[in-house]
Amino acid sequence: MKKDSIKLESFNGLKTYLISKASTDDKGNFKLQYSSADYGVGYLISSDNKPLFVILNGEDIEIKGVALGLPETIKILKGKENQWFEQYAKEQPKREQALNAWLYLEKLYKADSLFFLQTKPQKAIKEEKQRIKDEEQAFIDSLPIDSYVKWFLPIRKLVSTVSIIAQYRTEEIPNTIRAFRELDYSDVRLYKSGLFKEAIDNHFWLLENSGKPLDLAYDEMKISIDSMFINLVSDEKIFNEVTDHLFDLLERHSLFKASEYLALKILNENSCTLEADLAKQLETYRTMAKGNIAPDIVFNENTFFPAVKVDKLSDISNEYVIVVFGASWCPKCQEEVPNIAKLYDKWNQSGVEVVLVSLDENKDSFHEFVKDFPFISTCDYQKWDGKIVNDYYVFSTPTMFLLDGDRKIVLRPNSVKQMDAWVDWYLKK
Template sequence: MKKIYTLSAVLAAFMMQAQFKVTIQTPADFKDQDAILYTLNGSRDIIVTQEKGRNNVWTFKYPSHYMGMMKVYFPGTNNTINFISENKDINVKLDIQNNKIKDVLYLDEANELMSKQQEGSQKKELILPALTQIKEYYKDNTDFGKALKTEIDRLSGKSAVIDATSHPFISYYNTNYSKFLSNTADPSKKVNQDEIINFIDKSNDMLESSSLLRPLLVAYLNSGGNTNVTGSVDKLLDRLKVETPRGQTVLSELIDIFDAYQMDEFKNKYLSLAKNLKCTITDRLASTLKSNANVEMGAAFPNYKFQSPANTTAKSLYDVKADKKVIVFWSSTCSHCESELPKLLDKYNELKGKNIQVIALSLDVDKNSYTKKIAAFPWINDSELRGWNSSYVDTYNVHATPTYFILDANNKIINKPEHVGDVLEYFKVK
C-alpha cells in the first residue's frame, strides 16, 4: 500500500510540475470577453478550453506536458494570436487598435526568441533574393551600395544555433524546417523521399504539434511526381502502419490534401482505406471520417442554425422550405466567387420560379465587406464572420471557396457541383 501511495505522489508531483499557464494581456478598450485556447495536431486546431477575460487579462491553465504551436482566438472580434509552448509559462501582451491586433509583444523567453527567429527567416527567404538583384544596379562605393552589402551579408549569414537543451521545440522546428522546407536550402542537399519517410517515422511527438507535417507531406508527394502518387503514399503508409496513431494522422492529412487539391481519385481511395480500418480510430482520423460522411452523396446535410440571416425569417437551414436548395460557401475576398456568383445571380429568378432556394454561407471576416457584397444578393445570406474559423468549415468539409451542394426537399445531398456552370446545367437554366 505504501508503494502505491508513493507512486501516486510522484505522479501528482509530475503533473503539477508539467502544468503551465498562458496569459494574454490587452488594453482596456479591447471589446472582447471570450477567448479560446487551441493546440495543434498536424494541421488541425484542437480546442483546449475557453476563458473569459478579467480586467482585460486572460489566463489559461494547461494541465499537462505540451511542446508545440498554440493559438488563442477571440471570436467576438475575430482576432488570432499564435505562439509556441515549451512547457513553460507563456506571457503575451497585445497592442490593439480599433479592436484589431496591431502589434504583439512576447514577454516570455521562448516566444521572444521564436519571434526573432521567424522574422529573420522570413527576411532571408523573401527579402534577400530581392536585395541581391537590386545590388547589381548600385556600386559598392556609394552609401546605398554599402548599406545594401551590409544587409545582404547580414541576411546571408548563418542563423544562430539554438541550444536544444534550453529550447527543444525551437531547435526542433528550425532544424527540420531548414532541412526539409526552406527555400534557401542548398540544392545539392535536397532531401529525397526515403529521408522524408525516415524523419516522419522516427520523429518524436513534436512533429504533430509543429505545423511541419502538412507542408512536409506536400513536399513528399511533389518529390514523387504526379505519375506515382499511389506508389508514394503506399510506401509511406506501409512504413508508418495505419494502425498506429501517427499512421492515422498522416492518413487523415493525406485525405485532406487530396480533397483540397481536388484529387478525388486518391481521396476516395484512401478515404475507403480509413473507413475499412479494424483497429481503434484516433480522434483526428475520426473527425476526418465524420466531416466526409456529412457530405457524401445521399447523406442528410447537417442542419445549421443561422446567426444573422438576411432575406429570410427562417431560424435554420432546415426551416427553409423548397423543392431544392443550392448551398454555396463563399467569401467576398474570393476571386473565383467574384466571377461565379454573378452568373448565379443572373439565373436566380428562374431558379426561384422552380422553387429552388439559394443559401449562401460566407467565410468573410470583415463585416463591412460582407454587408456591401450581399446587398446585391437576393438569396438567403448568413455569416459567422470568422473566416476559416467558422463552425461550418469542419462540419461540411469545406476546403475552398466557392463550394456548392444541391439538396432535395428532405435536405439530402443529390449533387456536388464543382462550378457554377454545373449548378445551372443541373437545373437546365444555363
C-alpha cells in the first residue's frame, strides 16, 4: 500500500495551525498526538485534502476506515465524544431533510384550497415536526453536561442552517438572530471550534438578508454589534481579531452605516488597546466623518495641472471637490479612475472638481497612470506613508471624499456610480 502523509490541524479563531503530522505505514496505520492546548475541534487531512473533523477533548481517539475523504467508511472505535459526534453527524442530516419536507407539506396544506380543509393531515404534520425536534433535543440532553460536543452541536447547527432558515423557515429568523447574539466570542470553546468565522459571517448575512428594509437591518446590526462586544472587552487579542474581521466584512458588503457604528463604538472603548493598523482604519470614521472639515492639501512639484494651476486644495474655486485616492497598482482603481475621467466634463459643468492623490511609488508609474486624466493629479511617492494619505486616514484604494467649498465632508462615495448618481440628483440643472 502506498504511504500517505496525514496531518492533524486545529483552529485558533480565524486561523488554522498544525498540531502534528505522520506518515502511514505499509498497512495504512498512523498515530498522531495532541495536547490540552488543542482542546476544541481539529481535523485530520491526507493528500486528498478532504478533512475529517474530530473532537479534541483530551480523550484517545481510534478510527478505522478506507480513507479520510470517505466519511461514510469511517468508524470511530474509541473516544466517546467523537462517537457521539459521529452519531449526530449521520442522523441529523436525515432529520433536517425530513423536517424540511414536512415544512413544505405544511405550507401546502395551509395555503392551497385543495388541502387547507384537511385538518387531520395538518395536525399529523405538526406532531411529526415536533417529534423530530424533540428527538434531536433528547439526544443533546442525553450528553454529559461538561462534554465539549454537548456545547458544540447546537452551535454547529446554528451556523450551518442560516441559509435554509432565511429561504424556507423565515419564522425562525428572530430566534436564530437571538441565538447568535447570545454567543460569547471570548469563549475558548468557540475560538477553537472552527465555527468562529462562520458565526460572525452568518450572523450578519442573516441580518442583511432577513427581509427587512436596510434601515431596519442597520438597527438590528447595531444591536448585534453591542451584544458581541459585551464579553470581548475581557480579551484584548480576540477583541482586535473580531473587530478587524467584522469591520472588513461590513465594508466588503457596503454596509457602511454598520461599519461606521462599529468604528465609533470601538474607538470609544477604553478598556482594550487597538492594534495600530486597525486603529487607523477605524479612525477615518471619526476624523473623516460627514460634516467634518477635511485637511488642506498642498500640491507639490509632482502634480499635474491640466487646466489652472493652484497651490493647494483650498484655492480651488469650484462649489465641490471630490478627492480620490488611488494607484496604478490597484486593480479596482484601474477600472474606477478612468470612469471618473469619462464623467469629468459632466461633473465639472455641474460645479465639481476632481483631485486624484496617487499612492504610486515611482515617477514613471505615476506619470503613465495619470497622463491622460483631465483633472489634478498629485503624488509624493510614499505610498501609505505619505502625509496626505495619513491626514485623510486612508487605508484602502480607491477611497473618495466629496467636499464642499469650505472643505466640509459632504459624502464618502463608495463607488463612481454612487458619486455620479449624487451629481444627477443634487446638482441637476
